[in-house]
Amino acid sequence: MSVGKQTGKASISFTDPVYIQSTASVVGPKEGDGPLKEYFDMICEDSMFGEKTWESAESTMQKEAATLAIGKAGLTPHDIRMVFAGDLLAQTIASSFGIAEMGIPFYGLYGACSTMGESLSLGAIAVSAGYGAHILCATSSHFATAEKEFRFPLGYGSQRPLSATWTVTGSGACVIGAKVPSASSFPGASPLVHANGCAAITGITTGKVIDFGFRDSLNMGGCMAPAACDTIFRNLEDFSRSPEDYDAIITGDLGMIGQHILLDLLAEKGTDISSVHQDCGLLIYDNQVQDTHSGGSGCGCAASVLTAWLLPRIASGELKRVLFVPTGAMLSKVSFNEGAPVSGIAHGIILEHIPTPCKGGKS
Amino acid sequence: MKQHANGNKTYKENQKNYVKYVNSITPTHSLPLNMIKAFLTGGLICAFGQLILNTAMTIGADRETAGNWCSLLLILISVILTGLNLYSKIGKFGGAGGLVPITGFANSVAASAIEYRAEGQVFGIGCKIFTIAGPVILYGILSSWILGVIYFIFQLVEVM
Numbered sequence: 001m002s003v004g005k006q007t008g009k010a011s012i013s014f015t016d017p018v019y020i021q022s023t024a025s026v027v028g029p030k031e032g033d034g035p036l037k038e039y040f041d042m043i044c045e046d047s048m049f050g051e052k053t054w055e056s057a058e059s060t061m062q063k064e065a066a067t068l069a070i071g072k073a074g075l076t077p078h079d080i081r082m083v084f085a086g087d088l089l090a091q092t093i094a095s096s097f098g099i100a101e102m103g104i105p106f107y108g109l110y111g112a113c114s115t116m117g118e119s120l121s122l123g124a125i126a127v128s129a130g131y132g133a134h135i136l137c138a139t140s141s142h143f144a145t146a147e148k149e150f151r152f153p154l155g156y157g158s159q160r161p162l163s164a165t166w167t168v169t170g171s172g173a174c175v176i177g178a179k180v181p182s183a184s185s186f187p188g189a190s191p192l193v194h195a196n197g198c199a200a201i202t203g204i205t206t207g208k209v210i211d212f213g214f215r216d217s218l219n220m221g222g223c224m225a226p227a228a229c230d231t232i233f234r235n236l237e238d239f240s241r242s243p244e245d246y247d248a249i250i251t252g253d254l255g256m257i258g259q260h261i262l263l264d265l266l267a268e269k270g271t272d273i274s275s276v277h278q279d280c281g282l283l284i285y286d287n288q289v290q291d292t293h294s295g296g297s298g299c300g301c302a303a304s305v306l307t308a309w310l311l312p313r314i315a316s317g318e319l320k321r322v323l324f325v326p327t328g329a330m331l332s333k334v335s336f337n338e339g340a341p342v343s344g345i346a347h348g349i350i351l352e353h354i355p356t357p358c359k360g361g362k363s
Numbered sequence: 364m365k366q367h368a369n370g371n372k373t374y375k376e377n378q379k380n381y382v383k384y385v386n387s388i389t390p391t392h393s394l395p396l397n398m399i400k401a402f403l404t405g406g407l408i409c410a411f412g413q414l415i416l417n418t419a420m421t422i423g424a425d426r427e428t429a430g431n432w433c434s435l436l437l438i439l440i441s442v443i444l445t446g447l448n449l450y451s452k453i454g455k456f457g458g459a460g461g462l463v464p465i466t467g468f469a470n471s472v473a474a475s476a477i478e479y480r481a482e483g484q485v486f487g488i489g490c491k492i493f494t495i496a497g498p499v500i501l502y503g504i505l506s507s508w509i510l511g512v513i514y515f516i517f518q519l520v521e522v523m
Contacts, residue, residue, distance in 0.1 A: 155446075155477050155478065157450045157457075162390045215382075
């Protein structure tokens, strides 16, 4: 197997595509009411996911997504060589507690809301280097745990500014590997293969932490847009591509304000992505009806939109090449209270439709 | 990126420009509308308090006892509404109108108690119940102390 090669200043292109073998998404009731409701694998009407605390609820949700993804790939947890998972909680407890019961070698990640990009990048690097036939990438976020971690108790009567985003209660998981996903006789198996082909990671652009001196943690779009701009611009440069080479450039959770800033910043650099840009945070909720202000956010936002909506579209060939750019804001309650600026990070993942030989699968 | 495009400007200036630019495109709540909502919400809560006070006095309580009843009942109602997850809706609508009266204070204490209950009676509720209300208590006592000192000095001056 040939490994990938370094491309440009901060990118890797994988010589052999890293296939997405299966995907799973689990979301809460609010997301289950949103525009993407028909695409999620599981909508849990109970925000507590049958648990006693919000943190356990998030762990259970992530475990559920991981179990689903493994089952859909026609595998058991023993077949997974390692898992790259993360979430928004301090010391990433949602992931470590959720994955613990599954007995899979575990790497815990923190990339704020960009964690899905981080886990897919590291997972793809490991697969490409031949260190795992099946690797699981998963992230989650929960509205209630994020509010507790970063803001106020849920019952507190405060006003959210219009720039605020709503943390998605959701988890997304993917099994990735070097082999083309194929139909399996395993009960419940439903790998990510379409009659037309499948989806694969063909390259990545690693994000830099970008600090523009912005301090308003309730305007995440403003904190993260410069990082998304940097990663997208470097990706286009490293791969010598123009925005038209992508059917879509999909950011994680910039929301309405972040999208506006991203388009402006890129326009300033002479790049126009307005015709191909979409944002997971704007896809998952109906901002007007669901009162989510600027849009959705959180690791679970990018992860659930990717796994439920985006990857099946790439597998079917509706989208041929997509740049997926989950965005994260780097801060803690302490750094914010100490007056430190909120910096951003964005990881770029190139996802491509691979037409053949992915035949024989379910559509 | 702005700091690369305009090499002659300093990094700090570019940061300042970026913050200014973001603020210019970020929508905000309408201030006059928020003030009207706060006036209505706060006004209604206070009018309700007055109703309790007057009722207590008509049924024979003296002014001080009636005042105590007023505070107690407002706190009780606020705590119950917090438990039913309704006070957060009042706060969202009324802003400072829901925050400033005694009901807002009670809400901040009850909401913290509910949120941190899972972390235990001592380290959860015990340590964190005043997470939001704590500053109000601390600086309330501090300002009372300062006023007390001023009052004390005035008395001394008068005596002399």
